[in-house]
Amino acid sequence: DTGVSQDPRHKITKRGQNVTFRCDPISEHNRLYWYRQTLGQGPEFLTYFQNEAQLEKSRLLSDRFSAERPKGSFSTLEIQRTEQGDSAMYLCASSSDSTSYEQYFGPGTRLTVT
Amino acid sequence: DAKTTQPTSMDCAEGRAANLPCNHSTISGNEYVYWYRQIHSQGPQYIIHGLKNNETNEMASLIITEDRKSSTLILPHATLRDTAVYYCIVRVALSPSGNTPLVFGKGTRLSVIA
Numbered sequence A: 001d002t003g004v005s006q007d008p009r010h011k012i013t014k015r016g017q018n019v020t021f022r023c024d025p026i027s028e029h030n031r032l033y034w035y036r037q038t039l040g041q042g043p044e045f046l047t048y049f050q051n052e053a054q055l056e057k058s059r060l061l062s063d064r065f066s067a068e069r070p071k072g073s074f075s076t077l078e079i080q081r082t083e084q085g086d087s088a089m090y091l092c093a094s095s096s097d098s099t100s101y102e103q104y105f106g107p108g109t110r111l112t113v114t
Numbered sequence B: 001d002a003k004t005t006q007p008t009s010m011d012c013a014e015g016r017a018a019n020l021p022c023n024h025s026t027i028s029g030n031e032y033v034y035w036y037r038q039i040h041s042q043g044p045q046y047i048i049h050g051l052k053n054n055e056t057n058e059m060a061s062l063i064i065t066e067d068r069k070s071s072t073l074i075l076p077h078a079t080l081r082d083t084a085v086y087y088c089i090v091r092v093a094l095s096p097s098g099n100t101p102l103v104f105g106k107g108t109r110l111s112v113i114a
Helices: none
Strands: A005-006 A010-013 A019-023 A031-037 A043-048 A053-057 A067-069 A076-081 A088-095 A109-113 B009-013 B018-023 B031-038 B045-050 B061-065 B068-076 B082-090 B108-113
Touching: A005 A088, A010 A019, A019 A088, A019 A109, A043 A067, A067 B082, A076 A088, A076 B082, B009 B018, B018 B031, B018 B082, B018 B108, B031 B061, B045 B061, B068 B082
Parallel strands: A010 A109, B009 B108
Antiparallel strands: A005 A019, A019 A076, A031 A043, A031 A088, A043 A053, A067 A076, A088 A109, B018 B068, B031 B045, B031 B082, B061 B068, B082 B108
């Protein structure tokens, strides 16, 4: 168990550019979640997957955001035409149905849009 | 929106018990109380959860009132490493779609002081 990993850990981009983040969940976990956290706030849910199926999307996930989980393994979160308001920590978490009470979080990707 | 209310911040002397309260007066019968914590610059970490009985694990104890409208997380012997933001979350654990996303509030910032 190597834990949930995220890449990159930090990303600085200019407004209007596209960015993509990657999350590698714990290998046997079938559920994967994306959250966003701004300074001083708790994490906010964005979307989640059961295997490769995207089951739920938050209203926070505008049309500029897209998430995928091909083959039910790693996941990517893409933000198109970034805005300064997208600056935040993007957290990924995974869980399995056998330990459904616990979500394991990665260290996050901190995005700064200048 | 979060269904819980927590104090913004608390201090605790090192080695003493830290008691973190949480109000969840609108909790439903099928909702559990979860606690997570987030140490600076890390992703949230699961601590404990319960339905109506008191629970204890190696990290903490969870005391839920009989009417389930409030609960207290107890760290029996706080250390400096317990300094973190603690989140109380109510969540349906057995929804038809399985693991539901977590809805975080702002949490309580616990400072353990030497």
